[in-house]
Amino acid sequence: MHELGIAESALKAAIVEMEKQKAIRILSLTLRIGELAAVDPQAMEFAFKTVTLGTPAEGATLEIDHVAPIAWCRDCSESFSTDSIAFFKCPRCGNYSGELKQGREIELARLELDS
Numbered sequence: 861m862h863e864l865g866i867a868e869s870a871l872k873a874a875i876v877e878m879e880k881q882k883a884i885r886i887l888s889l890t891l892r893i894g895e896l897a898a899v900d901p902q903a904m905e906f907a908f909k910t911v912t913l914g915t916p917a918e919g920a921t922l923e924i925d926h927v928a929p930i931a932w933c934r935d936c937s938e939s940f941s942t943d944s945i946a947f948f949k950c951p952r953c954g955n956y957s958g959e960l961k962q963g964r965e966i967e968l969a970r971l972e973l974d975s
């Protein structure tokens with residue numbers, strides 16, 4: 861379950877930020893997760909609850925911003941949405957492009973801290 865690893869990294873990043881801002885508690889944490897990142901929201905929620913136990917983020921709310929996949933065509937520079945995980949056909953010129961602009965990211969988007 862890679863959600864556990866993601867939750868751990870997110871928590872680590874959040875705690876670094878919390879200490880930087882001299883806060884004492886993390887109230888909520890928002891992750892930006894691409895729809896192609898293969899993250900299961902329910903597993904993520906569970907993993908987050910598990911890794912935050914006994915930390916300043918215990919009881920914090922986990923929010924997930926889902927990021928729709930957008931591919932990019934190298935030939936004509938068109939950006940387009942896709943629901944495929946590997947082959948992106950450009951709607952403008954019909955070429956296949958393997959470039960994904962967004963949709964696979966896993967990022968810490970926002971933190972709400974309590975000082």
Ligand SMILES: [Zn+2]
Nearest residue numbers: 933936950953
């Ligand atoms: Zn194109």
